[in-house]
């Protein structure tokens with residue numbers, strides 16, 4: 058296909074190429090967007106969450122939206138009729154720096170559609186990154202997207218310049234990918250690409266690691282299939298994060314008649330993912346229902362606890378760190394504080410627990426204090442317990 062590339066100024070391009078970049082996610086969405094209208098105004102400024110729960114504003118943009126690919130769900134697909142535009146490396150580097158020098162953004166997230174070939178697109182992105190690092194002396198954060206089929210030499214060069222590399226696996230298996238993308242080969246293009254990135258990362262770890270993204274709800278995949286893959290990626294590839302992107306139908310695509318995936322499903326996946334990475338759960342332990350999905354009406358940690366009543370109540374003065382962490386309402390920090398405090402005093406009152414950060418309204422139904430059950434007058438765990446808190450997390 059031949060694209061007509063109209064002449065547009067850099068700001069007009071940014072409106073278009075920043076808007077379509079929203080489909081690449083790099084953090085639990087909308088935490089800040091919900092709070093502030095300013096992020097809804099600039100579609101290309103993406104509020105991600107920093108290490109201490111603070112807002113990191115990423116300038117998120119595509120180098121080009123012209124694509125040889127024809128993925129069924131994607132706004133940039135080849136057969137879709139809309140305006141194709143590209144930034145030159147120089148133009149994009151200067152535009153980003155304008156925003157950065159005014160203090161409007163804190164870092165760059167650079168991706169692209171596959172314009173002509175993966176390597177040609179990557180060379181333009183690489184050039185943009187090189188200009189920023191060498192000609193303009195930019196030392197800030199860069200998240201750099203590797204396209205399927207990219208040559209390893211380009212990945213090596215990108216790894217020397219970027220803080221983070223990512224590649225989108227999109228689906229939990231080749232069978233599911235076939236429902237989404239006719240031209241991508243799951244094993245060679247996607248897992249092969251991830252393997253190349255992981256190799257580079259093993260030799261010289263990237264400051265902000267390696268991540269991937271999965272589309273949720275468009276390929277009849279189950280949460281179990283998704284989280285089994287995530288578990289393998291964390292174990293075998295030492296991935297920093299797997300991001301989950303709830304499918305949204307886009308007009309004039311083959312999947313435009315599919316229903317959108319619920320944001321609650323995406324949210325439950327993030328909560329379960331957190332249990333895999335930070336709480337020592339295995340994918341097999343997660344509380345899937347018969348249909349292979351997580352329950353929607355309870356957070357996964359609570360659902361797990363309610364299915365394992367034999368493990369509760371836990372005696373606060375005796376349980377080890379890992380047993381404490383499995384109690385709904387007790388997080389890693391409060392479990393550590395409990396273990397430390399216990400060396401000096403026994404826990405006999407809920408007030409003492411509250412001081413360690415335990416959410417006692419949730420935890421009390423799963424605990425004893427010196428053998429005394431404190432669960433709101435009931436003798437065992439009930440469903441009347443609040444949701445697990447959203448866990449602030451880094452990018």
Ligand code: SF4
Pocket residue numbers: 124125126127128131132133134135169170171238
């Ligand atoms: S290759 Fe990427 S940009 Fe192109 S259609 Fe597929 S998902 Fe969209």
